[in-house]
Amino acid sequence: MIKQDIVIAGFGGQGILSAGKVLANAGMLEDKYVSWLPSYGPEMRGGTANCHVVISEEPVASPIINDATTLIVMNGPSLEKFEDMVVEGGLIIIDSSLVETEVKRKDVEVFRIPASKMADDMGNVTYANIILLGKLIAKTGIISKDSFEESLKKVLPAKKHYMIPEEVEALKMGMSL
Amino acid sequence: MGEKILMKGNEVIGEAALRAGCKHYFGYPITPQTEIAHYMAKRMPMVGGTFVQAESEVAAINMVYGAASAGVRALTSSSSPGISLKQEGISYASCAELPAVIVNIVRCGPGLGGILPAQCDYFQAVKGGGHGDYKMVVLAPCSVQELYELTVEAFNIADKYRILVMIMGDGILGQMMEPVEFKDKEEIISVQKNWAASGTKMNRENNVITSIYIDPEKMEKHNLKLQEKYSRIASSEVKVETYNCENADIIVSAFGSVARIVKNVISMAEKEGIKVGLIRPITLWPFPESEFLKYADVPKAFLTVEMNAGQMFEDVKMAVNGRKKVYFHGRMGGMIPTQQDILDKIKEILKV
């Protein structure tokens, strides 16, 4: 059974919540069971933002993730806060342009990707989250690139659809790392 | 059924209400349910409906009282402290037998309370938070799909019995996104609201909507009529999900989002050879007492898990009626019971 419990965390404004939405939507397009749960506490205001995304071949029991199979982090505090919730053998994908802290855990697989720098080089730093998702997809196969692209069409408002080709490029970049 | 759409729970409530033919929404902003108001503010003008941001929760429920009196389907939504303010209107509307739907996306209390999920308004909803002998039908969905289906049904139940129906969820349900599949057409019961205050058109006696009969004999008679209606509802509108209860070592009872956590616990426990059943009341009132009686002899014990200090716990104890011991595990203040804690509690009860 394929099941991914993914926690994405960072600062508000980094596209944390929308990355989760794209992911969940793509899972749904593949007829998988999905849920997306944002942190909606006071911490949303200027502080950290995070969301829990479950993608599974069986109905999602709880949308709340206690044990994450993957953690994607885009700031230092989130790594400190959430690294202990990753299961043994799980993944931690880090935007190393923004996070200098080292992962303490020795029993997980860690990928440090300078996503923000790469995205900036592409001309739009907001694609950093997509580059990190690319790594997740390549590593886990939880969704396909095509579903991701299809999902973008659903999640992004029409006026932002012009960004889709670049976002797909960013995804590919992340997948190739 | 149409295609699956990924939608936020709160927005699904709004969409479901529209699909149920509700064109009148009155509300006041409060987190974590405000997306319902946002959705209605956007959508109502498209369908020729009414969205009013009221000056208070008190005013909002009284606008619902007015709209329901006039015979239309009306909705208000709020979160715990706002629902406390609505209790006056809830009591009046219950007595005046007005059909309407109220959504409570519960936050932790008492007092102002944080916006994180909680279930601490169970007593208020099912035992009557307002004054007097009245009942509301209280529905507790546990998924976004169920939020949709039960919201549509809430309007039907309300109209069928001339009663208030409350949808009780929490921030998890309101804020989460899940796939939802809307039907092509909703089943909407049609009732003749010949009691409504919509104008006599000079061709009938005038209608009066009131919650008061100053003559005690009439007031008692009206109360008896309400109680008779509540009995009818109790015998025909109970909804419950029973899962894995045959041969269960322990039956856990939970409602709403907590029931989902318990489902994870069931699989965890199975791996350790413990058989855990679940009784999930979907109607908190009327409470599915008979389901508990039906399984009372099966497990070694019952456990209720709630995000409160033990509220549904009391109803479960009454339903089990001393046949088995009923235990409780709860978290408060916006804390969510973890799967591990629930499993540990089960093991402690079963001494394994």
Place this chain on the structure above:
Amino acid sequence: MPTVFKRPHALKEVSMHYCPGCTHGIIHRLIAEVIDELDIEGKTIGISSVGCTYNNYEYFNCDMVQAAHGRAPAVGTGVKRANPDNVVFTYQGDGDLAAIGTAEIVHAAARGEKITTVFVNNAIYGMTSGQMAPTTLINQVTTTTPYGRSVEKHGFPIRVCELLSSLEGAVYIERVSVNDIKNIKNAKQAIKKAFQVQLANKGFSLVEVLSTCPTNWGLNPNEAIKWLENNMIPHYPLGNFKGKDLEV
């Protein structure tokens, strides 16, 4: 023989429960006459409130909705929004409108709800037996101001028409009295205009009617009329505050 005086159709043929000398009955009749004259009984919904007139739904022939204390403008908003072709009026006393229901009346007026409020000001709580109202005059003795209302302890009486006149949504506001024939005629004209304003979809309209409460004032009906003239009218000046020249 031609009929020169009859019960308005909009008023039921029942006797009212009000105390001798109370002017609620006159005000009810004026509303009913206006409903008859405008031929709107079939589409009028009255909102009863809490106080002595809680059950005036028993006196009118149009559809009626009884509202919780102070909430009549919110209930009226719901009724009107549900069926905008209906004519909706609230009937509220001073405690109901200017104390517990202050938020509801202010916001219904501010929103410019197309409803009409008949606000009956007798400077006292009637039904609960003579307590201080928001409109109780300075030095007026009530059961909760046994030594007279003092500015120091109880603050100042509220002039509702003046207060609401500042709101753009409130388009017609007038204060009248039912102490004599001339004023009763003026009161009827004001109530009629208020309903016409609603029929013309102009916005919120309110008529404040100075009224007596002989029982709780401790006066006989004649003395009560005099007291109204000598004490209330000087503090609550009669006249139009807004919308006098509104085309309807």
